Amino acid sequence: xxxxxxxxxxxxxxxxxxxxxxxxxxxxxxxxxxxxxxxxxxxxxxxxxxxxxxxxxxxxxxxxxxxxxxxxxxxxxxxxxxxxxxxxxxxxxxxxxxxxxxxxxxxxxxxxxxxxxxxxxxxxxxxxxxxxxxxxxxxxxxxxxxxxxxxxxxxxxxxxxxxxxxxxxxxxxxxxxxxxxxxxxxxxxxxxxxxxxxxxxxxxxxxxxxxxxxxxxxxxxxxxxxxxxxxxxxxxxxxxxxxxxxxxxxxxxxxxxxxxxxxxxxxxxxxxxxxxxxxxxxxxxxxxxxxxxxxxxxxxxxxxxxxxxxxxxxxxxxxxxxxx
Amino acid sequence: xxxxxxxxxxxxxxxxxxxxxxxxxxxxxxxxxxxxxxxxxxxxxxxxxxxxxxxxxxxxxxxxxxxxxxxxxxxxxxxxxxxxxxxxxxxxxxxxxxxxxxxxxxxxxxxxxxxxxxxxxxxxxxxxxxxxxxxxxxxxxxxxxxxxxxxxxxxxxxxxxxxxxxxxxxxxxxxxxxxxxxxxxxxxxxxxxxxxxxxxxxxxxxxxxxxxxxxxxxxxxxxxxxxxxxxxxxxxxxxxxxxxxxxxxxxxxxxxxxxxxxxxxxxxxxxxxxxxxxxxxxxxxxxxxxxxxxxxxxxxxxxxxxxxxxxxxxxxxxxxxxxxxxxxxxxxxxxxxxxxxxxxxxxxxxxxxxxxxxxxxxxxxxxxxxxxxxxxxxxxxxxxxxxxxxxxxxxx
Numbered sequence: 001x002x003x004x005x006x007x008x009x010x011x012x013x014x015x016x017x018x019x020x021x022x023x024x025x026x027x028x029x030x031x032x033x034x035x036x037x038x039x040x041x042x043x044x045x046x047x048x049x050x051x052x053x054x055x056x057x058x059x060x061x062x063x064x065x066x067x068x069x070x071x072x073x074x075x076x077x078x079x080x081x082x083x084x085x086x087x088x089x090x091x092x093x094x095x096x097x098x099x100x101x102x103x104x105x106x107x108x109x110x111x112x113x114x115x116x117x118x119x120x121x122x123x124x125x126x127x128x129x130x131x132x133x134x135x136x137x138x139x140x141x142x143x144x145x146x147x148x149x150x151x152x153x154x155x156x157x158x159x160x161x162x163x164x165x166x167x168x169x170x171x172x173x174x175x176x177x178x179x180x181x182x183x184x185x186x187x188x189x190x191x192x193x194x195x196x197x198x199x200x201x202x203x204x205x206x207x208x209x210x211x212x213x214x215x216x217x218x219x220x221x222x223x224x225x226x227x228x229x230x231x232x233x234x235x236x237x238x239x240x241x242x243x244x245x246x247x248x249x250x251x252x253x254x255x256x257x258x259x260x261x262x263x264x265x266x267x268x269x270x271x272x273x274x275x276x277x278x279x280x281x282x283x284x285x286x287x288x289x290x291x292x293x294x295x296x297x298x299x300x301x302x303x304x305x306x307x308x309x310x311x312x313x314x315x316x317x318x319x320x321x322x323x324x
Numbered sequence: 325x326x327x328x329x330x331x332x333x334x335x336x337x338x339x340x341x342x343x344x345x346x347x348x349x350x351x352x353x354x355x356x357x358x359x360x361x362x363x364x365x366x367x368x369x370x371x372x373x374x375x376x377x378x379x380x381x382x383x384x385x386x387x388x389x390x391x392x393x394x395x396x397x398x399x400x401x402x403x404x405x406x407x408x409x410x411x412x413x414x415x416x417x418x419x420x421x422x423x424x425x426x427x428x429x430x431x432x433x434x435x436x437x438x439x440x441x442x443x444x445x446x447x448x449x450x451x452x453x454x455x456x457x458x459x460x461x462x463x464x465x466x467x468x469x470x471x472x473x474x475x476x477x478x479x480x481x482x483x484x485x486x487x488x489x490x491x492x493x494x495x496x497x498x499x500x501x502x503x504x505x506x507x508x509x510x511x512x513x514x515x516x517x518x519x520x521x522x523x524x525x526x527x528x529x530x531x532x533x534x535x536x537x538x539x540x541x542x543x544x545x546x547x548x549x550x551x552x553x554x555x556x557x558x559x560x561x562x563x564x565x566x567x568x569x570x571x572x573x574x575x576x577x578x579x580x581x582x583x584x585x586x587x588x589x590x591x592x593x594x595x596x597x598x599x600x601x602x603x604x605x606x607x608x609x610x611x612x613x614x615x616x617x618x619x620x621x622x623x624x625x626x627x628x629x630x631x632x633x634x635x636x637x638x639x640x641x642x643x644x645x646x647x648x649x650x651x652x653x654x655x656x657x658x659x660x661x662x663x664x665x666x667x668x669x670x671x672x673x674x675x676x677x678x679x680x681x682x683x684x685x686x687x688x689x690x691x692x693x694x695x696x697x698x699x700x701x702x703x704x705x706x707x708x709x710x711x712x713x714x715x716x717x718x719x720x
Binding site: 025051052056057059061062064065066067068069070071072073074075077089092093096097100101102103104105106107108109110141142144165166194240241242244 | 493501526687
């Protein structure tokens with residue numbers, strides 16, 4: 001099995017999907033000849049041509065709006081938004097068109113498309129190359145939201161997303177685009193949407209994370225183990241649909257939960273998970289559900305490592321929650 | 325000696341010296357008309373056989389009667405809202421009849437006539453307005469937001485201009501699949517200020533995508549007149565900046581609109597790219613039933629346009645041509661009235677609400693866990709207290 005990083009796995013998934021299905025097209029800024037600013041579409045233009053690997057004008061609303069028409073007509077477009085921070089010009093298209101098309105037409109039309117976007121901080125990107133806007137999209141009924149943490153899942157989840165009958169927002173953890181390496185099966189395989197993965201079994205607390213923050217959670221759990229604190233770590237992978245059973249099962253057992261995300265705390269997805277866990281695990285809880293998150297500020301430049309919920313802050317939370 | 329950047333564009337290009345002169349673009353994009361005031365037309369410009377011309381006239385009559393009746397129904401409280409197309413029928417039927425039935429239509433929200441022409445049954449349309457148990461949209465959208473897939477009539481949303489890039493994407497997809505399909509996108513004059521207009525036209529022109537951008541310039545974006553929407557003299561001239569063909573056509577002239585649409589379709593299908601077609605018409609009524617144009621629009625302006633009513637002009641033409649006589653016209657109007665009455669009786673007989681479970685269907689291809697759970701929650705609430713869902717028992 002070849003070893004790949006996340007960006008290579010994404011590239012491989014796109015190639016596999018495009019070889020298998022002539023209806024799959026890729027569109028976005030710089031995705032054609034250049035192969036994308038992160039190289040996610042490298043080589044696709046040469047193999048599939050300018051009609052299927054489409055360099056678009058610089059307009060995110062057009063990248064998504066055009067993909068809507070393509071999807072309605074029967075293509076499987078994969079739109080790339082160069083950074084998740086730039087997705088907002090397309091927000092109306094995503095929230096009012098993509099998400100509602102099936103519903104508002106009474107199921108006459110469907111809009112199966114994927115919007116890929118590198119997200120997250122820790123790359124010295126400041127306000128506009130660092131944000132984690134997943135909560136906006138999870139809050140919009142009609143969208144699925146997927147965030148892989150590693151190359152194996154990036155490929156399998158992206159292939160599943162491209163074939164999914166519903167629109168999928170696919171956030172890629174750009175901080176670990178090249179740092180996260182692992183074995184990736186060749187050819188075709190899918191990881192089903194809506195399935196979390198327990199990456200580390202444990203008994204005293206459940207740490208829930210996704211994307212780049214899974215690596216921080218895992219690191220914190222290792223350090224906690226050295227102190228004799230036994231944590232379970234869950235990589236959520238798919239935020240919508242949510243694998244609520246996996247979370248309830250784990251937290252009912254450990255009695256303690258810590259949710260980690262980069263996005264600001266208020267109305268972040270951690271708030272929803274916290275509410276769900278207190279609704280479903282109330283009698284099992286030994287401590288309040290704890291959120292370790294970004295702060296309620298715009299994403300900072302110089303103090304980004306203080307802002308990010310990295311392993312040391314997660315470890316402190318583990319200690320406090322276990323001894324609550 | 326002046327440096328290059330100080331040389332005015334006028335000095336570089338003599339014709340551009342006229343650009344600033346009032347009337348330049350009105351002359352460059354002349355209003356194309358076929359139907360003359362006396363009811364005659366150049367025979368070479370008459371695009372259809374008499375029977376087809378009468379058929380389209382009948383559609384315009386039906387559409388007018390429908391709009392008038394629905395405005396009354398809204399005032400009676402029988403439907404919640406209505407957006408009509410009174411005065412704009414020639415623009416709508418001329419464009420819709422000028423494309424092929426395999427072409428997709430991406431509507432704004434005044435083109436229900438195009439859906440009817442494509443086979444949307446009148447009863448089905450009326451059920452959509454009632455939002456009742458037979459509504460194809462399952463009661464989810466307010467009136468005049470229909471979709472009709474069998475007629476390749478896309479779904480309508482209220483945000484302005486969002487359908488324009490959809491039309492571009494669908495036409496791109498068709499070209500990729502090797503289909504002879506030209507997308508027809510409708511929008512109003514206000515939409516030309518929206519970002520989706522810009523991105524859609526730019527992308528389409530760049531790749532020569534087969535789309536007809538049909539602008540229903542009805543003079544008003546709710547209360548804002550066309551003159552306060554853009555400093556450009558015409559909307560058609562905006563095509564120039566995109567490197568696209570643009571035309572300005574008399575939108576109250578069914579034949580002129582139909583001819584222009586056919587030309588645009590031929591150009592698109594031949595790979596010569598999209599067309600921006602400005603149809604100059606007039607919104608004779610309010611923006612919607614929620615609007616009272618007396619607050620912002622002088623009545624004499626409307627009277628001027630009523631004399632250019634597209635139905636009157638088409639009728640005069642058909643009478644003069646002998647394709648229709650007074651008796652046949654009266655009969656046609658009686659038939660339309662009866663057809664409407666019959667459809668209305670049928671539509672109003674269906675149960676007023678779709679079943680509860682439809683609230684949670686079609687959000688996704690299959691309901692997710694939370695939709696299933698929330699349906700059970702709502703069913704239990706309704707079972708426990710039938711006042712749930714009754715607006716008379718709201719808090720306000």
